[in-house]
Amino acid sequence: MKKKLSFIVLTLLFISSINAQKGFRMEVGVGPTTGESREYFSYTLLGNFYYLWDVSENINIGPTTGVLVFLGEGNNTNGSNSAFGSIPDIYIPIAFAGRINLSQTFSLGSDIGYGLSANAFSDSGGFYIRPIITYNLKEKFAIIGSYANISESGGSASTINLGVNFGF
Secondary structure, three states: OHHHHHHHHHHHHHHHHOOOOOOEEEEEEEEEEEEEHHHHHOEEEEEEEEEEOOOOEEEEEEEEEEEEEEEOOEOOOOOOEOOOOOOOOOEEEEEEEEEOOOOOOEEEEEEEEEEEEOOOOOOEEEEEEEEEEEEEEEEOEEEEEEEEEEEEEOEEEEEEEEEEEEEE
């Protein structure tokens, strides 16, 4: 039994090391806040890491994680308003990513999971969803447009982002 398990583990490690760079992608983006978030923040910064596997010729799936930071001028909960009036809200999305390639140039997809709050004074986070449209400029470089929403108890944090996606 141990030999079979060792053989399976070694085989999987070998196969994954052959294709380790194939599906790894990194993304950065920026955009304005929307909805309830506009009262407290004016813009967001986004950074994600993906590893996507080909399920079929036009479908890719895999895990994703990163950081979504809400920043900018806004009102504090005490009503004060200043350049740094709002303490940044930081979320770490832990999600499942799915992409459907409509053509060589365009794809649609979504990241669905949990947005873990990194702020010690706030809730633990909430349901995370991020619909995405991708325009591929080259095989390993794309422009991304997305909407991200984290539904927490008592509210939600949302943003529209424009960014770039790099493949390795």
